[in-house]
């Protein structure tokens with residue numbers, strides 16, 4: 001890959017600059033031990049582009065491995081290798097004078113003794129003891145190398161084991177994924193793409209990344225002639241930002257689901273005071289569409305009206321807290337009407353899509369992003385799929401307007417945006433772990449797992465509905481439900497007589513759940529007048545399904561959730577709603593102690609995947 005090539009759309013080009021110009025504040029410097037180059041933001045000053053020259057690796061010997069003169073003169077340690085017998089080599093690079101410091105060769109080739117820079121001989125004992133000094137800490141176990149971190153990690157292990165994990169975007173990875181994550185692959189630098197890296201020694205890393213890409217396409221039933229994939233993004237937020245960076249110019253328009261409606265901040269987000277929250281809104285212009293405040297479903301007619309007015313260049317479907325299917329065909333129609341690229345962020349539901357347990361966006365979308373660690377059950381990270389090859393035609397008309405050409409041009413733009421525009425070296429341990437997860441995704445066992453995730457979500461939804469709880473949209477099509485707590489305790493006579501308690505603050509329910517070892521997260525929802533209220537919690541089933549829980553277990557979890565709400569209500573009655581006094585009311589509360597014990601007894605029946613406790 002030639003980094004000197006200009007990406008016309010992103011407005012980015014790479015110029016190689018010597019350290020002489022490193023303080024030029026118009027450029028962002030990327031530097032590591034063997035490569036030093038700068039990205040010139042041409043979009044800011046298109047009239048004065050820097051000349052681009054191909055990136056070259058510097059000789060390893062240019063690394064400054066030795067302390068400077070002052071440090072050397074002050075140091076008493078390692079005297080044998082620190083004397084001033086370096087040869088200075090002067091040369092020019094792009095017209096700039098440079099000096100290369102090189103160690104003078106001594107008696108090379110002896111492994112049991114060598115000549116110090118002062119000429120004295122170092123004995124094999126000394127050599128061995130110096131080697132051992134380095135090896136000693138290189139091979140310590142975590143427990144002995146860092147007891148403090150070890151202890152905290154052990155506590156986190158226990159927390160995961162003893163608790164009920166209902167956060168919809170969390171999951172428990174399997175042992176094989178865990179092994180790859182904590183492996184030697186973290187040692188390797190591999191900037192670039194398979195077969196075109198900026199470092200040597202990447203033959204196996206290339207194999208791993210190529211296999212990961214191939215498995216990613218297989219997992220989603222994609223043909224490598226028409227779809228490409230980038231598995232390097234560190235997270236889905238970075239994956240989304242790479243898509244914007246690759247396909248848009250700063251200030252171009254994007255449109256995604258409003259965050260209070262369940263959208264993700266990486267699709268654009270403003271605070272009520274107008275403050276721009278995410279990079280998507282800081283560097284691009286974002287206007288959201290919303291769900292219908294009465295039904296909780298995406299309001300497609302309003303979305304179309306807004307999109308035709310706003311004319312986004314990227315239209316985004318997919319969100320963080322949306323329990324229903326997406327109408328991808330309708331999104332495609334709208335995107336085509338306003339000439340937008342259609343991006344699906346399938347982060348929440350990618351596991352369901354891979355298992356064909358919900359509708360696939362691939363038939364309709366141009367670009368698809370995802371996290372890899374939610375329902376997909378892989379390591380923490382992001383992934384980008386993009387269309388490639390000829391664009392489809394319909395009645396002689398080219399679909400997907402874009403730049404008007406008859407071929408997709410996403411591949412180079414997106415890959416360039418991931419590296420070097422936004423990221424550095426890929427996390428190879430993550431990519432190997434993802435390859436392992438994607439292999440599993442393509443198995444019948446994974447399909448069964450995803451089916452169970454859905455059955456469990458249905459079981460939990462009906463258990464809550466039977467207890468007169470209110471769910472946004474009345475239920476779920478996927479792995480999550482949104483429990484609307486605003487009317488909690490007020491719906492249904494039988495419920496009120498069985499559980500007579502007043503409306504607790506939703507935050508308090510989350511707090512009570514947390515101290516009882518149940519984790520979930522809050523969500524904002526629309527009230528009946530269309531106002532945003534922070535009144536709900538999102539509950540997901542993938543993590544506990546990974547521990548082997550079935551429908552009847554989710555009935556039990558519904559009981560626990562109700563009990564937590566009941567406790568929150570009675571503590572509130574006794575201690576008031578102020579956070580400080582409410583928290584005081586939780587201390588040494590017998591009901592809490594009892595519920596926590598029930599939760600722990602329940603949770604510890606189920607093994608933890610990935611590690612022993």
Ligand SMILES: Cc1ncc(COP(=O)(O)O)c(C=O)c1O
Nearest residue numbers: 169235236237264319320347371
């Ligand atoms: C739809 C969606 N997109 C993006 C993200 C952000 O993912 P990450 O944490 O990997 O940046 C999330 C996280 O919950 C999400 O739900």
